[in-house]
Amino acid sequence: MKTFFNDRPNGYLETIHKGLGGVRSFPDGLVYASGNREEALSRLRGEIEKADAIVIGAGSGLSTAAGLTYSGERFECYFFDFAQKYGIQDIYSGGFYPFPDEETTWAWWARHIYFNRYVEPQKPVYRNLLSIVESKDYFVITTNVDHQFQRAGFDKQRLFYTQGDYGLLQCATPCCQKTWDNEAIIHPMVDEQRDMKIPSALIPRCPNCGGKMMPNLRSDERFVEDAGWHAAAGRYEAFEQKHDADHILYLELGVGGNTPGIIKYNFWQRVYQNENALYACLNLEESPVPQEIRDRSIIIGGDLGKILLALQA
Numbered sequence: 213m214k215t216f217f218n219d220r221p222n223g224y225l226e227t228i229h230k231g232l233g234g235v236r237s238f239p240d241g242l243v244y245a246s247g248n249r250e251e252a253l254s255r256l257r258g259e260i261e262k263a264d265a266i267v268i269g270a271g272s273g274l275s276t277a278a279g280l281t282y283s284g285e286r287f288e289c290y291f292f293d294f295a296q297k298y299g300i301q302d303i304y305s306g307g308f309y310p311f312p313d314e315e316t317t318w319a320w321w322a323r324h325i326y327f328n329r330y331v332e333p334q335k336p337v338y339r340n341l342l343s344i345v346e347s348k349d350y351f352v353i354t355t356n357v358d359h360q361f362q363r364a365g366f367d368k369q370r371l372f373y374t375q376g377d378y379g380l381l382q383c384a385t386p387c388c389q390k391t392w393d394n395e396a397i398i399h400p401m402v403d404e405q406r407d408m409k410i411p412s413a414l415i416p417r418c419p420n421c422g423g424k425m426m427p428n429l430r431s432d433e434r435f436v437e438d439a440g441w442h443a444a445a446g447r448y449e450a451f452e453q454k455h456d457a458d459h460i461l462y463l464e465l466g467v468g469g470n471t472p473g474i475i476k477y478n479f480w481q482r483v484y485q486n487e488n489a490l491y492a493c494l495n496l497e498e499s500p501v502p503q504e505i506r507d508r509s510i511i512i513g514g515d516l517g518k519i520l521l522a523l524q525a
Contacts, residue, residue: 238480238502245501245509253522256492256510260523263490264458265451266345267482269475270354270361273466273495274341277516279334280358290327293408294320303328308431314424315409321427322401322410328358329378330395338364340520341465351451355471357429370451372444374474380428382436383418391428391438392419457486464493466516483508494519 260266281287283302288295291306300306303324311317338360352361353372359379361371380391394416401410416425428436462479476493483489483505491509493499498513512519 242500263461265349265455271467278337376429384424384426387421
């Protein structure tokens with residue numbers, strides 16, 4: 213049977229290819245651009261103020277700073293029974309566990325989605341970020357799927373979630389290029405599950421074909437880039453073109469090494485191509501940058517929540 217994803221355009225792969233192609237523009241290698249922390253913070257405050265536009269690139273480190281951790285006490289609090297019975301050690305790996313039936317699978321996913329999508333984070337990191345950029349012309353590209361930008365009040369039209377959204381389900385085949393909101397069915401799954409199983413009647417079925425459903429998360433080639441995904445991708449590209457030669461700040465927050473081709477490498481390339489652009493990387497640990505853009509880079513390591521508070525000062 214020929215499935216839809218064999219023929220559809222894949223915007224994610226296009227982004228990856230651009231990023232990998234861009235990183236080849238830096239033959240001089242990577243260097244560290246760190247300096248005095250207070251001077252770096254002061255410089256970044258000034259750049260935020262002066263920038264014609266700001267592109268925010270956010271990775272999982274931002275949500276971790278907000279308290280949405282996937283291991284430790286939070287995992288043990290909400291998933292202790294799954295840990296005891298199945299030996300699962302963190303929320304991330306639990307998403308790939310081969311549970312014995314759909315009732316158990318959806319009991320896991322209901323909790324996984326609920327506590328990472330529909331519960332307020334412990335710390336106001338996203339709201340603090342919004343207070344820093346809300347008066348600017350900004351756009352957000354993120355690999356996070358927890359919807360925290362929108363919860364914090366960021367403009368939905370300025371957000372591009374490249375890897376999906378915990379709040380959406382899709383056909384598991386997939387039979388079509390559509391997604392469906394899941395809040396109305398996730399809450400009953402959480403409330404009515406017993407012994408790590410949901411009632412069979414609550415198992416979601418695709419509204420289009422009646423088949424199995426799955427969260428709209430990029431884990432394999434079945435991921436659906438629906439009309440909303442492509443519209444957001446188009447708005448992001450239009451924003452970049454609008455500010456192609458402007459004084460634009462590329463503000464990278466908590467981006468790790470799992471998918472650098474989506475945000476980090478693309479940011480490097482855009483800064484390299486636009487002599488008026490500047491790159492800022494805020495992460496738990498200081499990261500290297502290409503030698504070619506070192507003088508137009510600000511690198512600050514440490515807790516993102518504390519760094520954002522310092523930028524507000």
